[in-house]
Amino acid sequence: MELEVRHLRALCAIADTGSLHRAARQLGVAQPSLSTQLRRIEQELGGELFTRERTGCRPTPLGRTVLGRARPLLAEMRTLVAEARAAAADEPQLRIGSTASRALAGWLRRLRVRRGEPLLQMDVSANALLNLVAEGRLDVAFVHEVEGCPLRVPDGLRLRVLVEREPQFVSLPHDHPAAGRPVVHLSDLAADRWMVDPTVDGEWDAVHRMLRAAGLNPRILHGDYHTAATLVATGEVVTVCQPTSPSRPEMAVRRLHGDPLGVRLLVAARTEAELDGVFPELAEAYWETARQAPAYREWLERVASQPLGPDAVAVC
Structure with a gap:
C-alpha cells in the first residue's frame, strides 16, 4: 500500500x-x-x-x-490544483490572505460558487499579509488586529471593518473546575499554565497586559494553535481562543468575565471594488459560524444585543 x-x-x-x-x-x-x-x-x-x-x-x-x-503537503496540492484550473480557464484567480478564522471555510465556499477556486495564503502575521496586499501579491486579506496593538497598515490600502470588537474567550480542559460555569474569571485560572503564540502580531503583549491587570503572573508557554489545542485537551494549559471556536469533549470554550481581551476583524484591499467583491460573502460566512457557537451566540444576543438572523451586521 x-x-x-x-x-x-x-x-x-x-x-x-x-x-x-x-x-x-x-x-x-x-x-x-x-x-x-x-x-x-x-x-x-x-x-x-x-x-x-x-x-x-x-x-x-x-x-x-x-x-x-501531511498538512503542508495537502496545502501545496490544493494550491497546485487551484492554479492549474485557473490557468486552464485563462481567468485571473482571486488571491486571498487570511489569519486563522473559523469563518474561512464558509467564505471560500461562497467565493468558489461565484468566482471560481481562490488561491489562499495563510499567515499568523496580519502585518505580513497587509504588506503582500500592498505589494500586489495578494488581492485581499482578512486579518485581526489585537486590541492595544495597532497594525502597521501600508499607505494606499483600503480597510473595511467586519467586527469592531470580537471578544476573545478561553479554552480550558473539560474537567477544569471553572469549565462548569458559563463565564470564567481570570482569578479562576491563576494556578494554570497559559500558552500563547508569540508569532501572532500583538498577542503576546495583549495577553501579558490582560494577566497583569488581573494581578496574575502565571507561567506562559510558547506554541502554535494546534499545539495549544492538544495541550488544553490533555490538561496541560489554558489559552485564549476565538469565540467561534467549538467546545469538544476534551475541552471547553468559555467567556471571560468582563471581556478583557478583544480583536478587530478587518478586510484589506487596494480598491473599494475589490472589497465589494468579497465582503458580503465573508460577512455571511462569519455570522453563520457565530450562530453555530453557543457561547458566542449567547454573548452576541444577550451582552451585545446583536441579532443573529441572516441580515446580521458587524458588532460596533
Whole structure:
C-alpha cells in the first residue's frame, strides 16, 4: 500500500474533528470504511497514529509527526490544483490572505460558487499579509488586529471593518473546575499554565497586559494553535481562543468575565471594488459560524444585543 492524498486528507480530518464518526461524516464515507483505512495506514507506517479513547481520537507522537508533514503537503496540492484550473480557464484567480478564522471555510465556499477556486495564503502575521496586499501579491486579506496593538497598515490600502470588537474567550480542559460555569474569571485560572503564540502580531503583549491587570503572573508557554489545542485537551494549559471556536469533549470554550481581551476583524484591499467583491460573502460566512457557537451566540444576543438572523451586521 502506498500513501495517497486521500489518505492524508483522512488523517487530517480525524485529527481536526477528534472523532472517527465526525471525520467520516466530513469526508462523506462510512465510519467502518474509514476505520479500516486508518488501520491500513498505520500498518503501512508501522505504528499507531491515534489513540482511541471514550472521548475520541487523539494523535500519538507518531501521529503528530505525520500530521506535521501531511498538512503542508495537502496545502501545496490544493494550491497546485487551484492554479492549474485557473490557468486552464485563462481567468485571473482571486488571491486571498487570511489569519486563522473559523469563518474561512464558509467564505471560500461562497467565493468558489461565484468566482471560481481562490488561491489562499495563510499567515499568523496580519502585518505580513497587509504588506503582500500592498505589494500586489495578494488581492485581499482578512486579518485581526489585537486590541492595544495597532497594525502597521501600508499607505494606499483600503480597510473595511467586519467586527469592531470580537471578544476573545478561553479554552480550558473539560474537567477544569471553572469549565462548569458559563463565564470564567481570570482569578479562576491563576494556578494554570497559559500558552500563547508569540508569532501572532500583538498577542503576546495583549495577553501579558490582560494577566497583569488581573494581578496574575502565571507561567506562559510558547506554541502554535494546534499545539495549544492538544495541550488544553490533555490538561496541560489554558489559552485564549476565538469565540467561534467549538467546545469538544476534551475541552471547553468559555467567556471571560468582563471581556478583557478583544480583536478587530478587518478586510484589506487596494480598491473599494475589490472589497465589494468579497465582503458580503465573508460577512455571511462569519455570522453563520457565530450562530453555530453557543457561547458566542449567547454573548452576541444577550451582552451585545446583536441579532443573529441572516441580515446580521458587524458588532460596533
